[in-house]
Amino acid sequence: MNTIEKKQTSTEAKKTKKMSGGSVIAKTLKNYGIPYVAGIPGHGCWMLTDALMEEGCEIPFIQVMHEQSAVHMADGYYRASGKPMAAITSLGPGAANTIIGLGTAYADSTATILLTGAPATHMEGHGVMQELDRFHSNDFSRVTEGVTKRHWEVNRVEQLPFILHRAFNSMLSGRPGPVHVEVPMDIQTEPANVELHDLEKRMPVGKIRADSKAIEAAVRLLLASERPVIVAGGGAITSEGTEELRKLAEVVGAAVVTTWNGKSAFPEDHRLFAGSVGQTGTTNGNALAANADVVLSVGCRFTDWSASSYRKGASFSFPPAKLIHIDIDPQEIGKNYPTEVGVVSDAKLALEDMLALISDEDMAKIQVKRKNYFNEIDQKNEDWERKIAPRRDSEDSPMTSQRPLAELRKVLPRDGIVVVGSGNTQGAVKQTFPVYEPRTFITSGSFSSMGWAVPAAIGAQLAQPDRKVVCIVGDGDFMQSLPEIAVAVMHNIPVVFLIQNNMGYMSIRGGQRKITGRHIGSEFNLKNGEPYTPNFAEVAKSFGLKSWRAETPEEVSEALKAALETDGPTLVEAMTARDAGGPFVPGWWDFPVPAYIEDERQDEYAEGRALEQHL
Numbered sequence: 001m002n003t004i005e006k007k008q009t010s011t012e013a014k015k016t017k018k019m020s021g022g023s024v025i026a027k028t029l030k031n032y033g034i035p036y037v038a039g040i041p042g043h044g045c046w047m048l049t050d051a052l053m054e055e056g057c058e059i060p061f062i063q064v065m066h067e068q069s070a071v072h073m074a075d076g077y078y079r080a081s082g083k084p085m086a087a088i089t090s091l092g093p094g095a096a097n098t099i100i101g102l103g104t105a106y107a108d109s110t111a112t113i114l115l116t117g118a119p120a121t122h123m124e125g126h127g128v129m130q131e132l133d134r135f136h137s138n139d140f141s142r143v144t145e146g147v148t149k150r151h152w153e154v155n156r157v158e159q160l161p162f163i164l165h166r167a168f169n170s171m172l173s174g175r176p177g178p179v180h181v182e183v184p185m186d187i188q189t190e191p192a193n194v195e196l197h198d199l200e201k202r203m204p205v206g207k208i209r210a211d212s213k214a215i216e217a218a219v220r221l222l223l224a225s226e227r228p229v230i231v232a233g234g235g236a237i238t239s240e241g242t243e244e245l246r247k248l249a250e251v252v253g254a255a256v257v258t259t260w261n262g263k264s265a266f267p268e269d270h271r272l273f274a275g276s277v278g279q280t281g282t283t284n285g286n287a288l289a290a291n292a293d294v295v296l297s298v299g300c301r302f303t304d305w306s307a308s309s310y311r312k313g314a315s316f317s318f319p320p321a322k323l324i325h326i327d328i329d330p331q332e333i334g335k336n337y338p339t340e341v342g343v344v345s346d347a348k349l350a351l352e353d354m355l356a357l358i359s360d361e362d363m364a365k366i367q368v369k370r371k372n373y374f375n376e377i378d379q380k381n382e383d384w385e386r387k388i389a390p391r392r393d394s395e396d397s398p399m400t401s402q403r404p405l406a407e408l409r410k411v412l413p414r415d416g417i418v419v420v421g422s423g424n425t426q427g428a429v430k431q432t433f434p435v436y437e438p439r440t441f442i443t444s445g446s447f448s449s450m451g452w453a454v455p456a457a458i459g460a461q462l463a464q465p466d467r468k469v470v471c472i473v474g475d476g477d478f479m480q481s482l483p484e485i486a487v488a489v490m491h492n493i494p495v496v497f498l499i500q501n502n503m504g505y506m507s508i509r510g511g512q513r514k515i516t517g518r519h520i521g522s523e524f525n526l527k528n529g530e531p532y533t534p535n536f537a538e539v540a541k542s543f544g545l546k547s548w549r550a551e552t553p554e555e556v557s558e559a560l561k562a563a564l565e566t567d568g569p570t571l572v573e574a575m576t577a578r579d580a581g582g583p584f585v586p587g588w589w590d591f592p593v594p595a596y597i598e599d600e601r602q603d604e605y606a607e608g609r610a611l612e613q614h615l
Contacts, residue, residue: 017194021157021187022051024194025115028164030059032199034086034113036077036462038062038070042090044117047188049088059086062462062491065483067094069455071101071178072481074112076456079442080417081463082240084111084171091117092129095140095182100449102147102178107446108234108261111176113167114148116140120186121155141182149177154184157192165202173204175329176238207239208328210345215353217341218296218324222354223362225294227373228254231277233306234261234445235299235328241348242266242438245298248351251358253370254296255377257285259306260430260445262299268434274377275384277315278306279587280427283387284380286315286586294340296324299347302336303446309590310336311611318613326350391581392432397552400581401428401500404550404574405472407557408498409433411564413468415440419460421453421473423507425500427583429472451480457495458488468496468564475501475533476524482539488569489544496563497540497571502578503531510582515591515601523578531578540571547571 019027025048029037037059041049052059064070070087077085089095095116105112119128124137132139144151150170152163163181171179222228236245242265249256249266255274256266266273275282277289289295290313300306308314322340325333326347333342343350392402401424412418414436420429420443435441442460444452457471478499488495509522524532537549546566548559556574563570590612593605 018191019194020047020051020189020191021154021160021183022047022189023054023057024157024160024196025164025183026051026054026057026059028161028196029086030057031196032164032168034059034084036060036062037086037088038064038073038459039088040064040067040070040090040094041088042094042117044091044094044185045088045115045188047185048115048117048183051188062487064455064487066481067097068101068451069481069484069487071098071105071112071114072449072452072455073459073462075101075105075108075110075452076419076442076459077463078110078112078176079456080439080460082238082439083463084113085459085462087112087114089114089116091119091140096143099143099147100451102144102180104444104447104449104452105178106147106149108444109176109238110178111171112178113171114178114180116180116182117188118153118182118184121184122186124184141180144180147178148180151180151182153182154187157187157190158194161194161197165197165199168199169203174208207346207349208344210326210343210350210353212353214341214343215350216357218343219354219357221294221322221324221340222252222254222296223358223366225252227288227292228252228294228296229274229289229292230254230256231289231295231297231300232256232258232262232265233298233300234259235326235347236262236265237299237438239299239328239347239349240438241298241346241351244348244351244355246270248355251355251363251366253366253373255288257281257289259300259303260443263430263443264435264438264441265298267436269436271374272377274381276430277308277587279308279589280305280430280583280585281308281315281587282384282431283584283586284377284384287380288377289315290317292317292321294322294324296326298326298351299328301327301332304590305445307336308587309608310613311588311590311608312613313611314588387584388432394581395553396577396580398502398575398577399553399556401425401502401576401583402432402581403553404498404500404556404576405429405433407553408470408472408560410557411561412470416468416470417442417460417464419443419453419457419469419471421471421477422448422450423474423477423505424502424510424582425472425474425477427507431583450477453477454481454484454497455487457497458484458493461493461495469494470496470498472498472500474506475499475503475536476505478536485540485543485545485569485571492568494567495569496560497545497569498560499536499571499573500576501533501536501573502576503533504578506578506582511591515593516597536573537571545569545571547573549573549575551575
């Protein structure tokens, strides 16, 4: 062997090391900055979880009570920090339990990596325990296709470095999303000489920047507009572009409205903030957006919830309004509304480029031009304040959904984080609870998964250990992931769980009553018709949380103060009314009326349907 060959051999020896597949994964996750792994160790992933204890591979493992919660926890971590966390489960039902978690992350464009076990490669297709094999051998990965950005099936240990850097590249670049890697049991244990890849050398440099002509056209439209509105979607937060969004709103004198996932993109004590849009939006938000002449959308997909099922004049009016649509994903531009200017770009960079084209002279002219418009925004905001005040300030007992939120806002720090469940609670928080800084409001906006909020709040607290995190959730939603409060106790994760207990799925009941005039399966009742509820405060005590049950606003106030001052997880159960004080519904949501209902409801639905304009 000559000198050159000896040097090459020596270099390769330094680069490669014989490692088991499980150790390759654990070491790579650690190298790539994964701070926690959540999951349940089943037989199909024993060696994946064991590798997390190997020297140089150590990552804290958070054991959950249900695999769905492992993905929700990672989802909450990402939303609160912009950084990914991992989940690991066994094969079969353990893996299948993650689908709702993956769907939630996929719909809301949040990044997480899920690693699941699989039958050993030499056993595939034999129908081993928990294998799905009737259509294809080991067919589970096909189940994840519709709820992940990418998925991989590993066949050799040597593939792992390549697959892992591809997985991180996919979930973090462009439009973020969850990815899935399936690792057979033998691949977890077998050794191979591998070189672990440097992620920095496998990721794209920089972000997508808009075409300059598109930016120029967008600025011209905004400066010429009379009644501009900016719609802040989740993409404004994901791109870290909230400061640029605020500056642009001030420079061009635009009202700012938010979507479900865009809430917290703009400070809600700012004069230009005008509420939210959509079915459970606000009257000021819907009115201003529907009457705008130019709408600038920043990272918004225009889902039916945020666009009032595309009923013209309910939330938006395209045309005559002209749409400037900024999105990282070109598939979203023009999907639901025609655009005057479509801008494919990272939202932060697009906003920066727009600001750079606006001169001091332009700004001075705008401030004079917008005087009447600013007064209109103020008036619309005052009208909304008068509408919500009676529910928010109500002294009733049981309480309205809004009153506990008012007490929480008084005691939660400005940078405190609320993680919000689905249903009436979700709508009430969206309309009533002001937030001021990015990533301080987190909810499952597009999938609206029940059972999401509790583990997501634990993930958010792990991501932001020095900030207060409050999980606001209804009783029905809470019961779908109640056991996860044990995780908060075991790891002393100081989330405050605020349960709004109205003894049922009252959001569902409201919709049933509106459409059909009756309801089924949405109240929690005993056989004799009496309302039924556990005492969640007592349940929480049995889990080891300090807890309170509050029946009045004063009791809620005292309990929340004490909870936020407690070192460790706590729970406050607020008794809220079944029949009063849910969110307002100023927008439209397309719900067909059954043919056997022959009254004005058919006419009302037909009228709304006729005004939909997305087709």
